[in-house]
Amino acid sequence: MSIRSGFATAMFAACLLGTPDVSRAEIGSDEPHLDTAQPPEDPRDVPDSDFPYELRKVADKLESPWSLAFLPDGRILVTERPGRLRVIIGDQLQPEPVSGVPSVLCCSHSGLLDVLVDPHFSDNHRIFLSYMHGTPEAGTIRISSAVLEGNELIDKRVIFESRPAANGLDQIGGRLAFGPDHALYLTIGDRFQMERAQNLLDDGGKIIRINTDGSIPDDNPFVGRSDALPEIFSYGHRNPQGLIGNVGDGQLWAVEQGPKGGDELNLVTAGSNYGWPLVTYGTNYDGTIISDKTSAPDLVDPVHYWVPSLATGSLVSYYGNVMPDDWRGDFLVGSLAGEALIRLRMDSGHVVKEERYLHHTIGRIRDVAVAPDGYVYLLQDNSEAALYRIEPLTDQVARAKSPQ
Template identity: 40%
Template sequence: MPKTNTPISSENQNFYVDTLHTGLNNPWGMVWLPDGRMLVTERKGELLVFENEQDTGTKISGFPETYERGQGGLMDIQLHPNYTENGWIYATYAKPGQGGGSTALIRFKLGNNEITDLETLYQTMPLSTSGVHFGSRIIFDKAGYLYFSTGERGTKGNAQNLANDLGKIHRLHADGRIPGDNPFVNTSGAKPSIWSYGHRNVQGMVYDGSNDLIYATEHGPRGGDELNIIEKGKNYGWPIITYGIDYSGAIISELTGKPGMEQPIHYWTPSIATCGLLYYTGDRYAGWQGNLFAGALALTHVARIEISNGKYTHEEKLLEGIGRVRHIAQSPDGFIYILTEGPGMLLKLMPLE
C-alpha cells in the first residue's frame, strides 16, 4: 500500500494518497452535504457523519433495523438532486422481514444528527434468507428519475423472471411512484418498476449526464465481471449468457452471446470483483476527465477506464494492493475519494502537477 504523501506516477496523472480515516469496518457508500459534511454508510447498519476531514465521525441515530447477513446490510446513499430545497436523502439497505430479508429503498431527512421523516419507497420481493447478492447502488438522471439496483440473491433464475424484483435495475420517481413510461408497465405479471433485467449483482452504477448514459459494473461468478451501458427494457443475459464459470468450476452456460441479450462493453476474466463506480467530471485531475473508475474488491485496486462514444478503449490499474475497494466518489469540489475495507479506510487522491 502506498504511504501517505508518497508521489505516485500513473499514465495521465500523478498524485498522492491522503489517508483521512482508518478504523472503518465495511464502509459502503458516501455523499457530501451542501454544508461540507460527509456521510458514510457502514454495512453493519450505521450511518456516520464527518464534520470535516479531521473528524473521526459520529453515528447518526434512528436508522432502522438492518438485516446484516453475509453481504447484506446498509449499502448506498445519495442526495436528492434538489436536496437544498427538499432535504431528502436516499439509501438502500437489507431490510429484515418474515422469511428473511430484502433490498429496500428509503428516504429520510437529517436533524441534529438524527434521522427524521423516514419513508420506505420500495422493498424488493421475494424475501430470501440468502446472504449474497443484495446489490445495490442509487443514481438520479438529469430528468430526476431514480434508479437502484438489486442482485438476484444467489438464485440465478430470478434475474430472468420479470415477476420478481431480483437481479434488476429499477426506475422510480423520487417519491417512489412508478413512471408511466417504464418498459414493463403494461406487461402482464411483470413488476412495473423494472428498467432492465438479467443482472447478477450490480454494485457499481453511475450516470453520465453529458451523454445521458448509465454505466453499471456487475459481479460475475469466477470471471465475467461486466461493464455495461444500461438501457430501457434490455436483458443483460444472466445466467443464460456469461463469460464466467461457477465457483466450483462447473459450467453455468456454454453461451457468451444470444440474440436479444446485451453484450458488456467490457468484461474481466479473472474476476476483479467490481464494486463502486465513478464517472469523473471535475477539473482537479486534467488527465482523467471523462474516465470511469471502478473498484476491485478481490484484486484490490482501482481500475481507471477510458471510454470513447460508449466504447471501452483502455484500462490502467491504480493503487494495486490498497485493499478491497468498495466505493469511489467525486466530492463537490472535484476530488476523488475512495472507501476500502480490510483495512477500512477513507482515502483522498491529491493531484500533483
C-alpha cells in the same frame, strides 16, 4: 454488438463468523476472487512511481463501510453495514453516528448499503438509503427516504421494498443512482439464485426505476403487463454494484460482478435483457460451465468485461479538474478482489484503454466517489477500514486545487 449501535455490531460480527471464509470474513462469498493463475504483473497496472499522487487518510476506524456521499456544505456521509450513518466534517470523523437510521438486516454482506443525496438537498435536506430488511430466510431490500436535520433522520418513509422476500445474505446489489431522467434507480442482485434474473415477476437480478416518492413512472418498460413487475427497468443481471447516470451522455451505466470471470460494464437501457445466466464470460466457482454462450440474439452484450473477475464494486465518472485533463469523461471503478482503482478511458461510449492504479496499496476498494471540488475519494472494504483522498504530489500536476 448484439442487443444482447452496539447490538448491531455484535450481531454483525456474529454473522461474519458464520460466513464460509472465516479467515477473510470481510470478503463475502458473493464476490469473486482473483484466479491464482493470473500473472503477478499486468500490462494494465500503472506503477505507483508513474502516478504522481499520494493517498491521504481522511478517516479511519470505519466498520465495514459501504458508501459515501457529499453534502453541499462540505460534510461527507458514510454508511457502515452494521447500520450506522457516519459524518465527516473537515476530515474529522464525528464520534456520534446519525440517529434515526432504519433497523437493518446486518449479516454477511447485508446491512446498510448506499446513501444518495437529493439534488435539491439545500432546500429539502432529503437523502435516500438502501438497506436489507427482514430475516436471513426472508429478506428484502428497501429504499428509505429521510430528512437529515442536524444529526438526526426525520420524516422517514419506505418508498420501495423488493419482492418477493427471499433467503440469502450475499449478492444483493444495493447501489442507488439518479438517472439522466431524474428518476431513482436501484440495483438488485440475484442472491445466488440465478433463475431469478430472468423472471419478470421477481425483483432479483434487476435494475428498478421509481420516482422519488416511490411511485412507478408511467413510462417504465413493463408497466401494464400482467407477467412483469412495473418497477423493473432492466433484467438479466447477476450482481450489479456500480451505477451512474450523471455522465453527461444521457445514458445509464452499470458494472456488475460475474462469477469466476465475467465482470461487466453495461450500458443500461429500458426493457433490455443482459443475459444472466443464459450467457456469460464466467464459470461456476468450481469451474463447471454455466452457459456455453457469451452472446445471443436479443441479449445485450457488455461494453467491456473482465476475465478473470476483479469484483467490481462501484462506478463513477470523473468530471473534475484535480486529475489530468485527459481523465475527464473517463470511468473509475473500485475493485474488491482486484484491489485497484481501475480507469476506463472512454471514447463515444466505448472503452479504448484500461489502466489500474494503486494496485494492492490499500487493499479492497468498496466505493469510489468524486467530490464537488474534483478530488477522488476511495473507501476501503474491511471490518476496520479507512477513507482516503487522492492528492497531487505537486501543484504542477493539478489543474486546480479549488473549485473553478
